[in-house]
Structure formats: structure tokens, C-alpha cells
Amino acid sequence: MTRFHFGRLVPALVASACAIGSSPEVRAADDAAAAGIGEIIVTAQRREESEQKTSLAVSVVSGEELRSAGAVQVRDLSTLVPGVQVGQGGAVTQIYIRGVGDFSATPITNPAVAFNLDGVYITRPQAVEGNLYDIARVEVLKGPQGTLYGRNASGGAINVITARPVVGSFSGYAVVDGGDYHRAGIETAINVPLGEQLAMRASFQQVTRSGYTSDGSDDDHHQAGRLQLLWQGDAASLLLGGDYAHVGGVGSTGVILSPKAQGITSAWTSSTDPRQMSSFYAAAAAQGVCIPSVFFPTVNNPGQCPALAPYPPIPGLPPAGPYTSLVQFPTNPLNQDNRFWGTHAQLDWNLGATVLSLLPSYRAANMDYNLLPSGLSYATPQDSHATTVEARLASNAAASTHWVFGLYHLNETQSSHDTISGGLVQNNRTPSDQTTHSNAAFGEITLPMTEALRLIAGARYTQDHKSIDGSVTANYPSVAYLPLSPSGIACAGMVPNPCLLETFSGARDFSKVTWKAGVEYDLAPEHLVYATASTGYKSGGFNQAATATPGSTEASSFDPESLTAYALGSKNRFLDNRLQLNLEAFHWDYKNHQEPHITLDGQGQIAFAYENAGTATINGVDFDVVYQPSSSDTLHVGAEYLHTRFDTFAYDVPPNAAGLPFARGAGNGFTSFDPFSPLAANTACQTSAISGGALTGGVHVNCSGFELTHAPKWSGSFGIEHRIGLGDRDRLLLAADAQFASQRWLAIDFLPSERAPGYVSANASVTFDHAGRWSLAAYCRNISDKAIYMTGFQNPFVAGYVSGAIAAPRTYGARLSVNF
Numbered sequence: 001m002t003r004f005h006f007g008r009l010v011p012a013l014v015a016s017a018c019a020i021g022s023s024p025e026v027r028a029a030d031d032a033a034a035a036g037i038g039e040i041i042v043t044a045q046r047r048e049e050s051e052q053k054t055s056l057a058v059s060v061v062s063g064e065e066l067r068s069a070g071a072v073q074v075r076d077l078s079t080l081v082p083g084v085q086v087g088q089g090g091a092v093t094q095i096y097i098r099g100v101g102d103f104s105a106t107p108i109t110n111p112a113v114a115f116n117l118d119g120v121y122i123t124r125p126q127a128v129e130g131n132l133y134d135i136a137r138v139e140v141l142k143g144p145q146g147t148l149y150g151r152n153a154s155g156g157a158i159n160v161i162t163a164r165p166v167v168g169s170f171s172g173y174a175v176v177d178g179g180d181y182h183r184a185g186i187e188t189a190i191n192v193p194l195g196e197q198l199a200m201r202a203s204f205q206q207v208t209r210s211g212y213t214s215d216g217s218d219d220d221h222h223q224a225g226r227l228q229l230l231w232q233g234d235a236a237s238l239l240l241g242g243d244y245a246h247v248g249g250v251g252s253t254g255v256i257l258s259p260k261a262q263g264i265t266s267a268w269t270s271s272t273d274p275r276q277m278s279s280f281y282a283a284a285a286a287q288g289v290c291i292p293s294v295f296f297p298t299v300n301n302p303g304q305c306p307a308l309a310p311y312p313p314i315p316g317l318p319p320a321g322p323y324t325s326l327v328q329f330p331t332n333p334l335n336q337d338n339r340f341w342g343t344h345a346q347l348d349w350n351l352g353a354t355v356l357s358l359l360p361s362y363r364a365a366n367m368d369y370n371l372l373p374s375g376l377s378y379a380t381p382q383d384s385h386a387t388t389v390e391a392r393l394a395s396n397a398a399a400s401t402h403w404v405f406g407l408y409h410l411n412e413t414q415s416s417h418d419t420i421s422g423g424l425v426q427n428n429r430t431p432s433d434q435t436t437h438s439n440a441a442f443g444e445i446t447l448p449m450t451e452a453l454r455l456i457a458g459a460r461y462t463q464d465h466k467s468i469d470g471s472v473t474a475n476y477p478s479v480a481y482l483p484l485s486p487s488g489i490a491c492a493g494m495v496p497n498p499c500l501l502e503t504f505s506g507a508r509d510f511s512k513v514t515w516k517a518g519v520e521y522d523l524a525p526e527h528l529v530y531a532t533a534s535t536g537y538k539s540g541g542f543n544q545a546a547t548a549t550p551g552s553t554e555a556s557s558f559d560p561e562s563l564t565a566y567a568l569g570s571k572n573r574f575l576d577n578r579l580q581l582n583l584e585a586f587h588w589d590y591k592n593h594q595e596p597h598i599t600l601d602g603q604g605q606i607a608f609a610y611e612n613a614g615t616a617t618i619n620g621v622d623f624d625v626v627y628q629p630s631s632s633d634t635l636h637v638g639a640e641y642l643h644t645r646f647d648t649f650a651y652d653v654p655p656n657a658a659g660l661p662f663a664r665g666a667g668n669g670f671t672s673f674d675p676f677s678p679l680a681a682n683t684a685c686q687t688s689a690i691s692g693g694a695l696t697g698g699v700h701v702n703c704s705g706f707e708l709t710h711a712p713k714w715s716g717s718f719g720i721e722h723r724i725g726l727g728d729r730d731r732l733l734l735a736a737d738a739q740f741a742s743q744r745w746l747a748i749d750f751l752p753s754e755r756a757p758g759y760v761s762a763n764a765s766v767t768f769d770h771a772g773r774w775s776l777a778a779y780c781r782n783i784s785d786k787a788i789y790m791t792g793f794q795n796p797f798v799a800g801y802v803s804g805a806i807a808a809p810r811t812y813g814a815r816l817s818v819n820f
Contacts, residue, residue: 036577037626044139044159045444046148046404047394052571055456055520055530057142057584057622059084059638063135063163067175067815068735068765070781072185072207073220074115074128075790077158078807079739079761081140082716083622083640087791088218088252088805090371090378091126091336094791097142098588098618099644099711100155100563103747103791104596105371106608107382107416107432112538112561114145114153117160118241120344120361121149123386123412123436127340127365130224130245134189134203136161142622143565143586144536146514147458150408150440154536154563164239165199165230166191172820179813183209201228212809213255215270217334221249236349244341251336253372254803257746257792258753259283267787271803272372277329278304280375284798290323291424296477301325301423326479327797328423330377336369353399357392374795374803377421386412403445410438418544419475425797426606427478428501430544432470438539439463444516456518456532467507468542468555472605474499502603504546506555512537512562526573536563538594543609545601552602558610561592580626588618593646595748598796599653606796614649616708618642632723636737639716644708649748652690653699682799684750703748710791712744712758729771738762746792746804753802756789761807777815785810 040051040060051060059081061071069079074093075086087094089105095113102112102125115122122128132138138160145153172190177183189203204225211219224245231238256264256271261279269276281303284290290305303325342363349356363386371378392406414434421427444458474480476496491499518532540560547556569584595613600606620642627635685703690696707713719737726732742758765779782788788807795801 037573037580037628040137042137042139043161044141045402046392047402048397052526052573052580052582053528054571055518055528055532055569057567057569057586059140059142059624061138061140063137066132066135066138067187067817068777068779069763070177070779070811070813072132072205072222074132074158075807076132077138077140078790080717082624082638083142083620083642084140085710085712085715085741085744085790087710089791089793090252090373091129091247091338091367091369093125093128095125095128095155095158096710097140097156098586098620098640098642099616099708100588100590100618101710102594103709104608104610105373105378106544106596107380107414107418107434108541108544108610110539110541110594110610111152112155114149114151114157115160116149116157117243117342118162118344119159119346119359119390120342120363121388121410122363123410124365124367124384126247126338126367126369127245127363127384129247129338130205130222130340131160131243133187133205133224134163134201134226136163143567143588144514144534144563146512146534146536147442147444147460147516148404150442150460150514151438151462151464151512151537151539154538154561162226162228162241163189163201163203165201165228167197167199167230167232168193169199173818175815175817177813177815180811181210181212183207183811183813185209197232199230199232201230202226211250212806213253213268213270214266214273215253215334217250217253217270217272218268218806219249219251222247235351236347239346240343241345242341242343245339247338247340248336250334251369251371252805253334254374254791254793255806257789257802257804258751258800268806268809271374272330272334280327280329280798280801281325283801284325284327287799289326289425289797291326291479293322293324295482296324296424299324299424299477301328303327303329324424326423326425327375327795328421330372330375332370332372332377334370334372336367338365338367338369340365350396353396355394355396357390357394359388359390359392361388362386363388374793375422375798375801376795377419379419380416382414382416384412384414386410400448401445403443405443406441408438408440408442410436412436420608421475422795422797424478427475428480428605429473429475429498430470431473432468432544434468434542435466436539437465446520452522454520456516456520458516460514462512462514462537462539464510464539465507466510466539466541467505468544469505470544470555471503472501472545474501501605502546502601503553504542504544504555505553506542506557508540508542508557510540510560512560526577528571530567530569532565532567532569534565534567536565538562540594541610543601543607545603545605545607545609547602549602556601556609558594559592559612561590561594561612563591564589578628580624582624584622586618586620586622590616590618593649595649595651597651597748611651613651614704615647616645616649617647618644618708618711632725634721636719637716639714642711642713642715644711646704646706646708649685649703649706651701652695653701682749682751682794684752703750706750707745709745709748712741714758715739715741731769733765733767733769735765735767736763741788746789747794747802749794749802751794751800751802753800754792754794754804756792756804757787759786759788760784761786761788772819774816774818777817778813779815780810780812782808782810 085096092105141157174188177185185207187205209220226243228241285304305323344361347358365384394404418430440462442460514535516534624638690698724732747754763781767777769775790805792804
């Protein structure tokens, strides 16, 4: 197991370099450097202010930095912001901040990090993609944002702020990018004045790239466009915007983590690579995941099942054999065809002492994708329609007391038609309709007590109403049609027609008051210290399954989770504005943690369900340093230390219809001819048999004491830029950086294969700029071709077969930028 060492960072940086800020406007960068570190204006607290004056841990990435780093997918933020881990569950983007996030790729996914586009909350995690173009900046807010951002921001928030139209200016840019893996990309924007008070901005991005993995998956084929119209009056402004994105191609299916077939050495070998088929079936056969083929005479899927397996005799049948594998290695094509569009408006009206802001929006998502995670097939046509309205009344920017009060409403309807197949062991269709209505009232005030001392207080009341209606239908062939199965009596006579296994429905209300309190103190004009306490809330919800009551049609549900964070920080400038040092120490209490896992629902059906599994403690330190030793050089170091621990993390796995436990496997182990007779739980957590109550015969799984997933003890980046003048008009920019992270868990089984090794990934670029008008850059990223794993998932029926998402290998290319 590879371990991370800080001693590797310096050689990596010296030996290689990276494009963290190769802006085409190098002359502007030179001017800013000569004047010291420039101010970064953020709107993280719903008002414009210097990032150095905010009592928040906020990391800001400019649009130029995104382009220079090749960040066109949200998961690329992992390489730019310490403490952020972004994985990919097929089409679903899974964002974690300091170990708090959500691991799921189903319609009930409930993110713990709020993603906002120009102030509009994006409800579906698939729809965050296709938005990183023509960007002014990305703000990453670390820690719960329950007061100003509300529900589903217990881990933090990511604000994507696009470039707005500018009145009275005709300008624009075009960027063309090409590289290996047949990468070809274009990004362009144009700003057109339409009079003294009116302007329009149109922008577009298209990226085409072949897949990084052996089967051609993990590619990128997307097109996106945005149109904005701004009216700027003397006391008011109105912004109207519309956007569209299409994300197509093959998509991401993950790479194999364990066990790799003999002869496979590349980390970018897909979990569906044909060479893995023999390894998959060998593991399944060794665990007895086989069934006499007499039950399904028309099915031919022998896998590596023995000709005559040592099953006990089956009453009324001849000696068992030959055998058919219950699981099936996926060979169906991987694809995605996801379309997202939306409209929004923002009215800002200066009333003198106050400013009124109204932000209505509508967003729609039409998704059709097929995932193949770790030997399963998951297809999910899904639609989502969401409307939001936010109204805010805030103090004027010039006021000494800053306050904001507001109302918020969200309404989302979802429709999905999931089909989940792992072979004969499961072949189910789960259509469902869901609705979410959320209302909130909020307020926050920063009150000056003296010229240097300010108090912060804020609160938000949120009320959510959720409902769900759905069913589970078995498709033939599957074990649901066997008389020995939990639903065989109902399905055996329906061959080959689909068989209704269960229906479920439910409605629940959730409500929560979240709050923030703190103090800010200016030690000097360039030195701020602060202490804050704040809370976050992630809404509860429903599973696509029924409760444990026999015959129940009530949908099982889970409660909200909450997080309370305490922070002590300091933001500073030294050496005539040439050295910036920001520090924050934090302590988080994480309660009612929601975790999805494979289980049997109350009607004996296999389900991927959420439950409230426990509590955790997160402690750490975050620091960020920017130093400009000269007008030609900029150095940046950002790092975060995390110590995480599940104080309590336990869940119960029900028994199957035969009264035997079901956990991390559904093979018979050659001890029973019941295909649902299971394997022992394949987890590093402690397990014990449940001997009393409704779940007698099940398994109690206790993972207390483990670190949180996606929470490396160390993570961060180093970077350096050096600018060389070439006469009066031209500049050469040399840039280098490296990102790093220590070991971290990828999944809650806590198996050795789910422990990702530490890494250091270095990058380099060189940019020639001509008078800020055009530039040409060459770059190489992940120079050492380091395998950087982001997620892990164990096949629920073949114990120990684990796949996961992986970051890009070594890539190189060139970029031409033109400004006008």
C-alpha cells in the first residue's frame, strides 16, 4: 500500500511544473504583481466583499485558472481546491468537502454540498456538468452553509458565477484546445452593447475527447451554450439568462480495483474490460453463485460454475447439474444522453438604504444513461423539473451594518424508470415519481460593536415536504420466478411476463432551524481574526423500497442529517501586500449520518437504500499562502489536514426469506439450493448475528472507529509562476504546480482494495503572450502518470469484486487564446 510523504513534493515541483494560472492576459498579471496581491471579490455571503474580509473558509478559482488547468468537468475541482474530493458515479457527480458528501447514483440522491449556478440551486447532481465555461469565478465554501444557502449544504457550497454582460463594451474571446486522447475543444464568448443601458453576452463550449479507460469509457463529449441580457438602470438592474447543455458519449463506468485479471497492469483498465470476465466469473464460482440450469433451461450463462457442484440434493429433482451462473458479466453498451436547460432572472433594485433582489428560475433535466458499476447494469431514464424563487432584502453595500433577510421556495418533480440487473440474481425495474416542496425564511446580520469588532448572527427555518410513489417489477429471467425465492409464489406462474414484486408510497414533512453566530476582529487593516459556530442540514427522504412490515406498501424513509461546525480563523497580508497567509482550525460534529448500502427491504427484495447510520467527528486545519517575492514570480501553497472518525457507525442487515442473513453477497456457497442463501458479510467492520426482534437472523454491522470516506488526512497543492518579459509587448509565462493527497477510504466496506494510496500529481505549462491579444500555451498534466482513485464500489453479489472511478492519466496538449 503506497503511503504519502511530504518529501516527495519538493522533488516533484522541482522536476516538473503546472498550469495553475497561465492567463493569456500576462501583461495584466504583471501589473497586478507589481502592485502586490490583488483583491478577490466574492459574493459568498450574498453581498460583494473582499475575500480577505470574509469570516469563511472560501477558496476562489478564476475562469482563467479553470481554462489553464483544463477544468471542464466539476471533478477537476479536486485538483484545484484542498479538502475537496469529487468522484464520478457514472453520470452522477459526487462532491465531498472535508469528508461530508453523498455516495449514490440513484434518483433519490441527496447531495450534502449545495451546487449553485448564478445563485440558482441545482437539484440533480448530474446537472452540475456542462457549466464550467465563460466563468468569472468559482467559490468553494467549506463548512455548513445552513443560514444563507439552506438545505443540502451541510458540507458546504460551490458557487459558479458566470461572466455577466457589460454595458458599453464590445469584447470577447475564443479559446481552442487540442491534445492527446483525440481531445478537441472550443470555448468562446462575445459581449455586445445594445444601447446605453443594455448589453447581451453569448457564450459556447464544445469538448470532444476519447475515453481514458481500456474500453473507451470515461470520455467527454458535451456541448453547452448560454445567452444573457442585462439592463442596467440608475437604481436597478435586470439580468435575464438561459442556458442549455448536452452531455453525451460513452460515460464513466469505473476501473477495476480488485481482483485484477492476470496480466493486467494498467490502472486504467475498465471494470468491464473483456479480460476481466474470467476473473469475475472465477470469483463468483468460488463463492457458489451458481444455480442448476434446470430452473432456467433457456438461459446459457455457465460462467465458471463447475459441471457438478456439491449442492445438497433438491427434493423431487434429479442430481443437480450442469450449472448456470447467477451473476452475469455486463456486455451491454455503456452510454449517456443527458440534456439540461434552464432560465433565470435577477432583479436588483437599490431603494436607498436597502437593496431588493428577486431571483426566479426554472431548470429541467432529461437524462438517459446506462451505468455498469462493478459488474452490474443500471439504466435510468429520468426527468426532473424544478422551479425556485428567492427574494432578499439587504443593507446597502455602503452601510456599516450588513444584513440580509429573505424568503425561498423550491418545487421539484421527478420521474424515473430504473432497470437494475446483475444477471439472474436480480433483474428488476423500479419506476417511481417523487416530489419535493421546500420553503424557507432566513436572515443574517453583521453588527459593528466598535470600529474593529463585529458580531455575526443568523438563522434559517426550512420546511420540506417529500412524497414518493413507485413499484418494483421483476423481469424474466431472474430468481424472482423461482418457487424458492421470496416472491416465487407470486411470479412462478407468470413466466415470461413481468411480475409485480411490491409497490411503495409515502409522504413526510421535515423541518429544521439552522443558525450561525460569530465574532470578527480587525487586529489591523490587513489582519482579520474570527470565530464562528454554524449548523447545516441535509434533508431526509424516501427509499425506492417498502418498510419492514410484512405486506407493507409504505415507503421506507430516513431522517435528516445535521452538522455543527466551530471555526477559528485568521486572514492576513504582510510585506507591503506581497504575502498572504490565511489559516482556519475547525471542529465538526456530524450527526444522523445518511449512508446508502445494499440490503433487503421489508418485502425481501434487494434494495440500495439509505439509513441514518451514525455520528462522526471531524477536526482539521486549513491554510493558504500566496507569496510574490518579485513582480515576476508568484508562489502558492494550500493544504488541509483532516482527522476524521466515525464515533458511531452501525446498521442492521435483515435476513432473507429463508431466515438467513443477507450482507455483501447473495450466493449459496454450495450449502443450499436457495439462490438467496448468502455469503458472510464481506466487510472489515465488526459483524454479529441479530438474535432477537424483527430482524432475527440478520447481521449487525459496526464500522465505528473508521475514518470517513473521501477524507484524506493531508491534501493540497503547491504552485509557482515565473513571468519573463520579451520586449515591450510580449511575455513568456512558465508555470508549475503539484497536487497531493494522502491515503483515503473510497467505500464503507473498508476493504484493503478500497483504501486509495496517496499521490503527488505534477503538471507543467509554458505560455507565450503577445500584448494580451493572443497567447499560445503548451501543457502536460499528471506528468508521472499517477493513478488517482476517487470512488469505490463492491459488487453486492460477488464479494471482493471492487471497481471505482479514476482521474485522468498523463495528458498533454496546446491551447490558443484570442481576445478581442
